[in-house]
Amino acid sequence: KEGIEELCPVCGDKVSGYHYGLFTCESCKGFFKRTVQNKKVYTCVAERRCHIDKTQRKRCPYCRFQKCLDVGMKLEAVRADRMRGSRNKFGPMYKRDRARKLQMMRQRQIAVQT
Structure with missing residues (x-):
């Protein structure tokens, strides 16, 4: 994120950070996590x-989840539980x-600005 205006590759909303392997919005991050x-x-x-x-994006969860996978969101990055540090092996x-x-x-x- 850090001052970069980027759009979510799943739905086109504003990116909030790096989630499950790529930069996505909060909505797609939460949807992907809940689904998995x-x-x-x-x-x-x-x-x-x-x-x-x-x-x-809420009309068809099937196609939304498929798009999450197609653009590169990683199933293995979603923690099975909320225990702290359980994702360390991927860190x-x-x-x-x-x-x-x-x-x-x-x-x-930078290329767009020049």
Whole structure:
């Protein structure tokens, strides 16, 4: 985040931070976490091609969860419980990945400004 205006790759809302492998908004972070922790199984009433954006993200949880996975949110990053430190084994990997993605976002923003 750190002053960077980026949009959530799932729904297009404003990014709030690095969640489950990439920068996403709070809404998609919470949705992804609840879906994984509660082992929810959704079905699409349409043709599994629903448009997901900020205003329609709640209409089809099946397509929203699929989009979360498609853009790179990581199932293994969701803690099964809320015990402190249970994600430590992923810590170094996510720090490197986050730093790399943050640098790329900064470079894109600089390129847009010039």
